[in-house]
Amino acid sequence: MTRNSELTSINCTSCGAGLDVLGGGRIMVQVCSYCGSELDAQDNYKVLRRFKDQKRPQSPLSIGMCGTLYGVEFVIIGLVEHTERWAGRSFTWIDHQLYSPTHGYAWLTLENNHLVFTRRYRGSGWISEHWVETADHPPSVRTTNGTYIYYETTNSTITYVEGEFTWSPRMGERTFTITAMSDAAMLGFSQTGSEREAYRSIYVSQQEAEDGFGVKLDLKTYRVHPLQPFVAGRNFYFVMLSSLVFATLCLALAAIFTTRSGQDVLRNHTVRAADLPVEIEIPLEDNNNLTAISLQGDVKNSWVYMDMELVDPNDQPVFEAGRTIERYSGRDSDGNWSEGSPQTRLIFRPEVSGTYTLTLTVPEQGLWRGAGAVGIPEQPFSQLKVDVRSGLSSGYWMMLLGGLFGAVFLLQYGRKALHRRARWSGTDWVDED
Template sequence: MTRNPEILSINCTSCGAGLDVLGGGRVVVQICPYCGSELDVQDNYRTLRQFKGLTRPKTPFSIGMTGALYGVDFTIIGLIEHSERWGGRFYTWIDHQLYSPTHGYAWLTLEAGHLVFTRRHRGPGWISERAVEISEYPPIVRVNGERFVYFETTTSSITYVEGEFTWRPEIGEQTTTISAMSDAAMLGFCTTGSERESYRSIYVPRKTVEDAFDVQLDQKPFRVHPLEPFVAGPNYGFVLFASCVFAIICLFMSFVFASRTGEDVLGAHVLTRADLPAEITFPLEADSQLTRISFSADVRNSWAYLDLELLDPDDTPVFLAGRTIEYYSGRDADGSWSEGSRRANLSFRPERTGDYTLTVDVPDQGVWTGPGASSVQSYPFNQLMINVRSGLSSSLWTLALAGGFGLLFLLQFGRKWLHQRARWSGTDWVDED
């Protein structure tokens, strides 16, 4: 027999408590929240059995609450608490069964402060435990063009029941669920005894549920849920695209600036040790472009410290500076090695047009005669070559801008990447080498 659709409330046939009838014609049992009695809806609410000693889980939702989700008015008609032991810890979640006279049955699940909306999936596709065990790669299911990748296998037990249900739940009843996830949804392939069902779940924003059911959720999510969508923000796409484009533009500008070789003002001017200290004069234009003075010496397992002074056309010092040129090489137990450089340089921007005078001296120098030295020469160096080029451009600032835009791009891209990584962190798939 089926339940009379005109019945809106009953009294529990075990304890006499008044119970609302909310769940539609497919309900087969109703479990009294007061005494735990399971009542047979199809047999005048005859008491079938009692679930004693159950502790009601903490949930902000109660049976009889109504709310609109995705444009459909639902009523909460029952709740089930599930528990799973994995990795030495217990995980619990609460399924709230929903009913709509026009759209049938659904679930609203509360797990670790997150909310998930689930409906039965009647489309194609199934992943079995055997398929997971023998697969070298995570099994994949495609449904209506959506790609679902294996996520995890769970075995949970029912620890609390209350309300109306379209089947007969049992305390301790175990369900094995194989989950596969896409970018926006999850398919659950559930096996309970000999029964098999498929479900499709999506994430529900907290505020959506609070507004729908007029409740306040005091539970704070402590991790990213596998179905939780990435919150990009209103300008995410623009910032991601713009930062990438500007980083490329700045890198190209840096390449252009760095490739400008300028022109020789003083080319390959050679000084011997006997010529030092020496003064060298060369003309420069005050064109706001860089001028680079380059030095190279034939040091070998030796070093030389250059004392440098540059005067402008008005004999005003432009700079007093020092540069060290050193180069060492040899062999040891690990083979040949070398370090240092035979070159040095400094750059500046001339502020006046005219003849500049560079004074060069080598007040300090030396030869290294350590063990393993490849060769030792009598003097630290024999000659010093000086070259002056003007009309150069610096790529420093455009490189800095490229780095800044690149960091902004990585920050935006990294936010999404980290979110995706957090979503998949709970998978139990392990790649075996």
């Protein structure tokens, strides 16, 4: 005997409680929410079995609630809680069975306060347990909607049932499910006893569910769900791509500016230590851009501190600076070592054209006779080479600007990459070396 399609309510044949009939003509059983009796919807709601001591799970969605998802009106007709126990921990989720007179049956799953919409998948492809156990790489299934890569295997049992179902659930019944995931959806290949079914799941945002069911869910999520899409925000891709383009352009310009060699104004001008202090004349033009004064001393296990003063053609000071030239080497238990540099450089920009005067003075100098220098001769400072080169350009600011644009790109790209990593963090696939 089949159920009368015009029924809208019944009385439980076990406890007499009034129950709504919501699920259409394919309903096989109805579990009373008051006494836990499973009633045969195809045979005058005869009691088939009783589920005793059930503890109703907490869910903001309840049987009888109506809502619209993806343009289809559904009503919640049943609740099933699944529990998986692994490594001493328990994981639970609640499947809400949905029914639409025009689109049939579906599921809305609540897991870790995330919502997932699921329907049966009629396409080809299957991932078996044997394939997962013997594969060297994560198994995958290619469909018209994309490629699905193995995500995890679950082995759960039913720990609570209530409402109407198109099948006959049993407390403690075990379901073995292998899931595979694409960028936007998940396929689940489930086996319960001898029955096999494939399902396709997509993420439902809390806002979509609240708008669809007209309720305030107030679900507090604490981690990214595997199916949760990345929320890019306004102009995400424009900012990411444009920052990459500008970073590349700035770094290219920085390289061009840095490699501009300029022209020699003074080349290998030698000054003996005995002649110091000394004044050196440097002819410059105000359009010479950056000008570099380079000094190189013949120090070896010695050092010299040098005062530098530059005045312009109008006898106005351009800068006063001090530089140390030093070079040390030695030998220890780790072998030979060296440190310091016999060269130094100072860069400035001439403001007027004419002859500039550089004054060099050596107020201090000395030798180094450390323990590591035993057997290594030292050489006191005896002469200095002066080079002046103008017409240089600096790529520093372009390099800095390129770095800032690069940081913006990495921030945008990194957000998406971290989200993808979080989505896949729960996979149980382990690559073996």
